[in-house]
Amino acid sequence: MPRTTSSRGNCRTASWNGAAGIERSMVAIVTMVLATSALSITLAPASEAEPPSPPLPLFESEPPAGVIVDEPAAADIQLVTADLIMVQADEKASPERDKQEQQDRQEQKDRDAAKNACGEQSKDCKEALKNLRDDGIETIALDIRVGGRPGSDYPCECRLEGETFQPRRFATTTMTWKAAGNCHKPLYFEDWNLERYGHSHGPLDPVFSAAHFFVTLPVLPYKMGVELPWECVYPLGYYRPGNCAPWTVPAAPISCRGFAVEAATVTGLLFLLP
Secondary structure (H helix, E strand, C coil): CHHHHHHHHHHHHHHHHHHHHHHHHHHHHHHHHHHHHHHHHHHHHHHHHCCCCCCCCCCCCCCCCCCCCCCCCHHHHHHHHHHHHHHHHHHHHHHHHHHHHHHHHHHHHHHHHHHHHCHHHHHHHHHHHHHHHHCCHHHCCCCCCCCCCECCCECCCCCCCCCCCCCCCCCCCCCCCCCCCCCECCCCCCCHHHHCCCCCCHHHHHHHHHHHHHHHCCCHHHHHHHCCCCCCECCCCCCCCCCCCCCCCCCCCCCHHHHHHHHHHHHHHHHHCC
């Protein structure tokens, strides 16, 4: 019994010792983790306030002539690369800058040349403008006579002198009249006195007009033979508007062609009528 009891006590003691060692190890690990977290939290603002600068690009191909690269530090390589990039950018921008400066100088020269070329004209223009503004209505004169020297400022005048004035001695005036070229086709039923000169019979005008029509109708072929329908008739020989036109009786024209047309018309009507 004593041996059994002592062996059980030894086992318990060993178990407690192992558990205590594990516990101490866990405490140490937790303490280390907490310390690390606290340290990272403390250093975090400083790292955010000053972010590390991004590395500058290295040479895309071989380094330019004159630059010796013999295992330098990374910071030195970045600084040299930045300087070379700035130098290349300046070299590219310098031709454009020189061209722009040259254009500006040329424009300034053109402006100066234009100003110098119009110097005399601008003075004359200013003087003329001043005279125009000074010229007021009080300088206008009412004298319309021509001033100056004859032959130089205006042509010489040749006067008709040595003649004696005679009253009512008018100069001879020649007036030429040319007939108008208006024409019309023959007017077979025209009444001269009524239509051209206005000689009226009062209320009996319709009666006289009807009589004129029915008298003219049988002799219409004769009139068409005297004046063909396609001929032009000119209004020559009539009284002009406004003149005193007496009552006239037109004479009957005598024409062989008119007789022939009238005879042919009568013969045709005889054969046509049953």
